[in-house]
Amino acid sequence: MHHPSIAAIGFGAMARSLQKSLEQHGDVTLSACLVPEAFRASVPDTITAYTSVEDLIAAKPDLVVECATHDAVRESVPPILRAGIDVIIVSIGALADRDLRETLQDAAHSGGSRVSVVSGAIGGLDVLRAGALAGLEEVTYVGRKPPRAWAGTPAETLLNLSALTEPTEFYEGSATQAAHDYPKNTNVTAAVALAGVGFDDTRVKLIADPTAQTNSHELEARGAFGRFRIVLENNALPENPKTSWLAALSVEQAVLRHFNSMEV
Ligand SMILES: NC(=O)C1=CN([C@@H]2O[C@H](COP(=O)(O)OP(=O)(O)OC[C@H]3O[C@@H](n4cnc5c(N)ncnc54)[C@H](OP(=O)(O)O)[C@@H]3O)[C@@H](O)[C@H]2O)C=CC1
Numbered sequence: 001m002h003h004p005s006i007a008a009i010g011f012g013a014m015a016r017s018l019q020k021s022l023e024q025h026g027d028v029t030l031s032a033c034l035v036p037e038a039f040r041a042s043v044p045d046t047i048t049a050y051t052s053v054e055d056l057i058a059a060k061p062d063l064v065v066e067c068a069t070h071d072a073v074r075e076s077v078p079p080i081l082r083a084g085i086d087v088i089i090v091s092i093g094a095l096a097d098r099d100l101r102e103t104l105q106d107a108a109h110s111g112g113s114r115v116s117v118v119s120g121a122i123g124g125l126d127v128l129r130a131g132a133l134a135g136l137e138e139v140t141y142v143g144r145k146p147p148r149a150w151a152g153t154p155a156e157t158l159l160n161l162s163a164l165t166e167p168t169e170f171y172e173g174s175a176t177q178a179a180h181d182y183p184k185n186t187n188v189t190a191a192v193a194l195a196g197v198g199f200d201d202t203r204v205k206l207i208a209d210p211t212a213q214t215n216s217h218e219l220e221a222r223g224a225f226g227r228f229r230i231v232l233e234n235n236a237l238p239e240n241p242k243t244s245w246l247a248a249l250s251v252e253q254a255v256l257r258h259f260n261s262m263e264v
């Protein structure tokens with residue numbers, strides 16, 4: 001049987017966690033990645049590090065998983081799809097851009113490939129998708145993370161993160177604006193928006209909480225189907241406090257499912 005070999009775009013906290021976890025599982029190998037030139041030296045010898053998308057395509061991976069940035073989705077994913085290689089996207093916030101969504105669909109169509117997004121650090125997207133068919137009246141997402149997870153974001157200019165003593169909300173608005181302002185922390189809101197009522201109508205609240213030990217995601221929806229509320233309390237990846245471990249596990253699950261002929 002063919003042993004699938006996949007490639008990652010990016011080789012940060014999530015791709016590393018995915019690679020180790022797949023190695024333990026044994027059925028699929030993450031054997032290559034596409035990284036910026038400056039990052040190449042930090043990729044272990046067992047992984048082939050490409051710095052051009054053309055070289056990655058020439059290596060013909062069975063599947064590519066994007067675990068990098070919104071820019072990587074914009075720049076690298078369309079040519080890979082056009083080359084006939086399926087792609088799983090994790091930096092879903094990039095899809096707040098309608099033109100990019102069309103570009104990706106066109107690229108997949110012309111290459112006869114498939115592009116999909118992961119559920120990532122959140123759950124309940126199946127409920128939203130089903131509920132949306134009968135109409136959703138309201139979808140609200142509340143993201144709560146420890147202050148260190150908001151470092152390097154506009155929250156830093158709105159709050160004194162290191163001096164916070166109580167949970168503080170610093171953003172309330174649409175998923176469109178959240179994806180733009182907090183690209184490394186609101187990919188989950190993009191997944192919620194795509195499954196439910198779209199980017200402009202998905203309400204988002206973001207909280208820096210000095211008492212929080214986890215990255216928590218609260219999702220509430222109301223519609224013709226009824227009501228729904230879930231709360232996830234995710235442990236962060238040790239290498240990146242912004243990213244939940246569950247997000248990496250959800251990529252692994254999507255990869256294994258991709259190569260399974262029976263979807264259960
Ligand atoms: N859907 C979801 O639920 C979730 C999605 N995410 C998203 O997943 C992605 C990966 O997360 P994580 O691994 O924690 O992030 P990291 O920052 O740890 O890793 C991202 C890596 O991608 C590299 N990179 C940057 N630009 C490019 C590019 N154009 N092409 C290839 N590589 C590039 C970075 O290199 P350098 O350091 O040199 O810039 C870095 O090594 C992020 O976009 C994150 O926001 C995260 C959590 C949940």
Ligand SMILES: O=C([O-])CC(=O)C(=O)O
Pocket residue numbers: 121183184185186187188189215234242243244245247
């Ligand atoms: O991993 C998480 O908890 C969520 C996250 O960063 C994102 O949605 O981008």
